[in-house]
Amino acid sequence: MKIAFLGTPDFALPSLKMLHERGDDVVVFTQPDKPVGRKAVMTPPPVKKAALEYGMKVYQFDKIKSEEGVAALKAEAPELMVTAAFGQILSRENLAVPKYGCINVHGSLLPKYRGAAPIQWAVINGEKITGVTTMLTDIGLDTGDILLKKETEIGENETAGELFDRLAEMGAELLKETIEALERGELKPIKQNEAEATKCGMIKKEYGHIDFSRGKDAVHNLVRGMNPWPCAYAMLEGEAVKIWKTRHSDAEPSRGEPGLILRADRFNGILVDCGDGVIEILELQFPGAKRMDAANAVLGHKMGFKVFE
Structure with missing residues (x-):
């Protein structure tokens, strides 16, 4: 034909x-x-x-x-x-x-x-x-x-x-x-x-800004939906950090403080409070750096108890 x-x-x-x-x-x-x-x-x-x-x-x-x-x-x-x-x-x-x-x-x-x-x-x-x-x-x-x-x-x-x-x-x-x-x-x-x-409508870069107060499901879904482009991100001490991969976690209870980094170490990963639960960040990317897993990210960045905005 x-x-x-x-x-x-x-x-x-x-x-x-x-x-x-x-x-x-x-x-x-x-x-x-x-x-x-x-x-x-x-x-x-x-x-x-x-x-x-x-x-x-x-x-x-x-x-x-x-x-x-x-x-x-x-x-x-x-x-x-x-x-x-x-x-x-x-x-x-x-x-x-x-x-x-x-x-x-x-x-x-x-x-x-x-x-x-x-x-x-x-x-x-x-x-x-x-x-x-x-x-x-x-x-x-x-x-x-x-x-x-x-x-x-x-x-x-x-x-x-x-x-x-x-x-x-x-x-x-x-x-x-x-x-x-x-x-x-x-x-x-x-x-x-x-x-x-x-x-x-079309996806725009600004749609990728994570609002952790929306809850663990919304955060996880946004990260998945923005991968590979334009990639979800959150602000940490004035810098936009790309969040490439997450998953739900019950390793720590929520403190009701969305965006709070509850834990950040090589053995337990990066855990972030979402108000109604906790998300584990598996892969992220700091400005000017390559995409990396959580274990490598925490080696060069002190993140514990800081807040994503």
Whole structure:
């Protein structure tokens, strides 16, 4: 099948690989190269790199709904369009090109978590179950008819990055099932229930500031949801300390003083009061230093009974 694949980050790679292995005739549309790092080296998005390795034709537009973007789509004349974390809103003109429409792979169980960062927010909000959805794309934000869903449990200590990788693979499998059902004429689109719909915005760095008074669960979930980017942090004596990994602990009782470091030594780790319980910090990073485990962190930093803010 002639397919136009629209995707940008790592999340889209398993789906692109699946289409390549299926033997579909794939043309790729992705975001432009962007400057990365202190030297601002122009770097292609992951999907572009993979597509070129597969020998696929690649288009890059700032806006695919521009005249040039629409013209390129029409010139390629795909039978089907597939989107996976593309990062742009499609126009009616874009969606009118493929005769079978556009299938989107979304990292949540729609209609929950419509929007840009469903995986991170599901972890931050302490969800126990999430999954992937394939849907027919319309001009709204993840509002199209649902095709197939697949759910999975979120591990108690699973980070957003780990869940991201799992859902990317699940999304590719679900996309394959969806396309095969389309080819058999067995797809039955279902309208989304607007009463159950929730939205989620993009993640910003400032969202990572830990408020220990919110309780042990909220703190642990924020740390997991902000890993690997932008990473949760707390202020300690005027410095922003990144908190990479935590877990619940019953080694010390809460004193009802959120942010208080109850213990910090090589043998017992770093324990922080959260008001309703205690969190153990397993990995952290001081300004200008490398990420390290708690045992190494306490060697060069006296932390006992100081307060995270």
